[in-house]
Amino acid sequence: xxxxxxxxxxxxxxxxxxxxxxxxxxxxxxxxxxxxxxxxxxxxxxxxxxxxxxxxxxxxxxxxxxxxxxxxxxxxxxxxxxxxxxxxxxxxxxxxxxxxxxxxxxxxxxxxxxxxxxxxxxxxxxxxxxxxxxxxxxxxxxxxxxxxxxxxxxxxxxxxxx
Ligand SMILES: Cc1cc2nc3c(=O)[nH]c(=O)nc-3n(C[C@H](O)[C@H](O)[C@H](O)COP(=O)(O)O)c2cc1C
Numbered sequence: 001x002x003x004x005x006x007x008x009x010x011x012x013x014x015x016x017x018x019x020x021x022x023x024x025x026x027x028x029x030x031x032x033x034x035x036x037x038x039x040x041x042x043x044x045x046x047x048x049x050x051x052x053x054x055x056x057x058x059x060x061x062x063x064x065x066x067x068x069x070x071x072x073x074x075x076x077x078x079x080x081x082x083x084x085x086x087x088x089x090x091x092x093x094x095x096x097x098x099x100x101x102x103x104x105x106x107x108x109x110x111x112x113x114x115x116x117x118x119x120x121x122x123x124x125x126x127x128x129x130x131x132x133x134x135x136x137x138x139x140x141x142x143x144x145x146x147x148x149x150x151x152x153x154x155x156x157x158x159x160x161x162x
Contacts, residue, residue: 003023003027003028003042004029007044012072012101015043016043019156038066039159042056064091068097069096069097070098073098084098097158103143120137
């Protein structure tokens, strides 16, 4: 089992390390290619339409492997799973998981803070807001941690059967 992660603020890294511990392997960051056979799990945060985990899968041509991709984000995981934004980027056999993340405004880079400020301003001007959009507006400026070890259970089950 190979585990790779991309993480800007640490929450995805923490999930990757917990997963590695559960599966008796190690989690390496995305500067490491995959060497050898076996199933692969790639984890990364959601940054709007950008998902570093998908970029890693592309770069290393992992589409044909036994593969799971894990997206860590602030959108409620049930809503994220329904939307399933990775669906169109991966072949059907690839397992896709959405787990809850952490967003601490107090630690964001200027660039990310400005992005979030613009997103929230745009959403505020929108007449009809989804529950996820309302939550994003309400959370602006706060430190919010939705990470949950239990969210890894389905991934552990997938890995055990892979
Ligand atoms: C610039 C930026 C954009 C983000 N966009 C989204 C998003 O579109 N959807 C989402 O669910 N979470 C979004 N998030 C939340 C992150 O995915 C979440 O904070 C994640 O836990 C960060 O992972 P990390 O701690 O490993 O960097 C965004 C965060 C930042 C900083």
